[in-house]
Amino acid sequence: MNSESSSSTQQFAAGPYEGYRFYTETIEVTRMSALAFFEAGGEGYAGKRMFWQNREKTFTLVGIGHAHVLSTDQPTGRFEKIKKDWKSLCNQIVNEEHSVQPVLFGGFSFDPLNDKPSEWTRFPQAYFAVPTFQLILKGEQAFVSIHLITEQQESFAEFDAMRKERDKLIHAAQVTEVDKYDKPRTIGRAELRKEEYLDSIQRVTDIIKAKEVEKVVIARALELEFEDKLSPSSALYQVSNEQPESFLFGLEAEEQFFFGATPERLVKVESQKALSTCLAGSTPRGKTVEKDTELGEALLKDPKNRAEHQYVVKMISEVFENYCSGTVVPKLPKLLKIRDIQHLYTPVEGKLNPGATLFDLVEVLHPTPALGGEPKLEALHMIRKHEAMNRGYYAAPIGWIDAKGDGEFAVAIRSALLDGEKAYLYAGGGIVADSTPESEYDETWVKFRPMLRALGGQLSDES
Structure with a gap:
C-alpha cells in the first residue's frame, strides 16, 4: 500500500x-x-x-x-x-x-x-x-x-x-517452537443414532432393489468427549502427524472448528487447467506388503467397488466435457494408498472453457456419486429422508480461490467438528443393491480410524 x-x-x-x-x-x-x-x-x-x-x-x-x-x-x-x-x-x-x-x-x-x-x-x-x-x-x-x-x-x-x-x-x-502436543485423552465415545443408521441402510437397500435409485451414500456420526478442551492447533498437529499424505484443512467459526485430513480432491484450477480426482471404492491396508498387495489387487477386480468407482468417473467426465476442452480420462483406475485405507483412483483433467470458473465446477461436481449417490438429485432426496443426521460440512466442498481464479477444493471427509470438550466424527459408505447393514457398519469403522487415532479414540472395541 x-x-x-x-x-x-x-x-x-x-x-x-x-x-x-x-x-x-x-x-x-x-x-x-x-x-x-x-x-x-x-x-x-x-x-x-x-x-x-x-x-x-x-x-x-x-x-x-x-x-x-x-x-x-x-x-x-x-x-x-x-x-x-x-x-x-x-x-x-x-x-x-x-x-x-x-x-x-x-x-x-x-x-x-x-x-x-x-x-x-x-x-x-x-x-x-x-x-x-x-x-x-x-x-x-x-x-x-x-x-x-x-x-x-x-x-x-x-x-x-x-x-x-x-x-x-x-x-x-x-x-516460538510449535508445541509437541500430547494425544488428547478421551473419556467417552458414543455412536450417535446407531440403530437409526442400521435401519436406514436396510430401507435404502430395499429402495435400490426396487430400482428407484442406483446408489445412495449413507453416513453416521461418533461423538468423542475429551478430558480437557482440545485446541484447534493441537487438533491440526495430531492429524498432520497421522495423515501426512492427505489434504489438511481447518476452518474456525467462532468457538467451533472443522478440520480433517482428506485424500479426496474435488477440483483444482491453475492457469485455466482443471483437475479432478475420482475416488471411490475402498479396502483396508494390509499388515504385511503381501497382504496389502493382495487386498489392493482384489479391490481392482471387485465388481461392486469397480461399479461404484465407475459412477464417479462417468459423472466427473461428463461435467468436464461440458465445462472444459481437451478432457483426458484414463481407461482404468489405479490404487491410492494412504495410512489406513486404499482407494480406487482416476484423475480427470481438461482446460476450462472461456467464462467457466472454479466455483462453477465446484457447484456441478458436488456431491459426487462417491459422497451422494446416483442419480444425484434422487440420492440427495434419499439422504435427506433416511439419513439419521445432518451432515453439516462433512463430505462437502472446502477450499480456496485466489483473485486470479486459481484455487483448489477438497471433499471434507476423514473430518471432525471440534466443539469445546467434544468432537463429532463422520463416516459413510455407498449403498447398492447387495449392501448389508453389517458390512456397511464395518466399513465405517475403517473410515473413522484416521480421525479416531488422531484424537486418541480407542480402536480395540470397534465392532
Whole structure:
C-alpha cells in the first residue's frame, strides 16, 4: 500500500462492493512453521483462523483474522452468490500483487435443504473469509500478506497498525517452537443414532432393489468427549502427524472448528487447467506388503467397488466435457494408498472453457456419486429422508480461490467438528443393491480410524 494507491482515481467496477477499497501488501519472509503461525493468531484471533495444505505439500495457506466474510444461509443460489461477491470484491483491489494473490478460504454445507437439527450451530450454508493476515508457503518461499477491505477513504493509520501486528505474528511464529502436543485423552465415545443408521441402510437397500435409485451414500456420526478442551492447533498437529499424505484443512467459526485430513480432491484450477480426482471404492491396508498387495489387487477386480468407482468417473467426465476442452480420462483406475485405507483412483483433467470458473465446477461436481449417490438429485432426496443426521460440512466442498481464479477444493471427509470438550466424527459408505447393514457398519469403522487415532479414540472395541 502506498500514497499513490490510496489517492488513486481508479474507477472501481460496479457490484455489491462498489465503493470499497481492497488494499493488499505482501512481504517475503524466512520460511516458518505454518502451524506456529496459526498458533500465533490464537490469542487475538481465536474463532477467525483457517488452514490448508495440499496433498503434495507444495502449497500451504494459513489465514488469521477476517478482513471480510462472505456467507449466506440461503438454501439456493449459494455458489453463485459467493462467486459474484468474490468477483466484485476482487474488482476493488487497489494494488496488484505479483508474488501471491489474496485468497478467499471456506466451504459449503453438504445439503442446505436438510432441516434436521445439527451440531453445526456456527456454520452457515456457505462460509468464506478473506484473512487479515495470510501466510503462503510455496516451495522454499514464504510470503505474508496484509489485507484491508474498507469503505474508508483514509486508512493509513489502520494499515500501519496492521503492519505492526503482522510483524508481531511473524516474530512469534519464527521464535516460538510449535508445541509437541500430547494425544488428547478421551473419556467417552458414543455412536450417535446407531440403530437409526442400521435401519436406514436396510430401507435404502430395499429402495435400490426396487430400482428407484442406483446408489445412495449413507453416513453416521461418533461423538468423542475429551478430558480437557482440545485446541484447534493441537487438533491440526495430531492429524498432520497421522495423515501426512492427505489434504489438511481447518476452518474456525467462532468457538467451533472443522478440520480433517482428506485424500479426496474435488477440483483444482491453475492457469485455466482443471483437475479432478475420482475416488471411490475402498479396502483396508494390509499388515504385511503381501497382504496389502493382495487386498489392493482384489479391490481392482471387485465388481461392486469397480461399479461404484465407475459412477464417479462417468459423472466427473461428463461435467468436464461440458465445462472444459481437451478432457483426458484414463481407461482404468489405479490404487491410492494412504495410512489406513486404499482407494480406487482416476484423475480427470481438461482446460476450462472461456467464462467457466472454479466455483462453477465446484457447484456441478458436488456431491459426487462417491459422497451422494446416483442419480444425484434422487440420492440427495434419499439422504435427506433416511439419513439419521445432518451432515453439516462433512463430505462437502472446502477450499480456496485466489483473485486470479486459481484455487483448489477438497471433499471434507476423514473430518471432525471440534466443539469445546467434544468432537463429532463422520463416516459413510455407498449403498447398492447387495449392501448389508453389517458390512456397511464395518466399513465405517475403517473410515473413522484416521480421525479416531488422531484424537486418541480407542480402536480395540470397534465392532
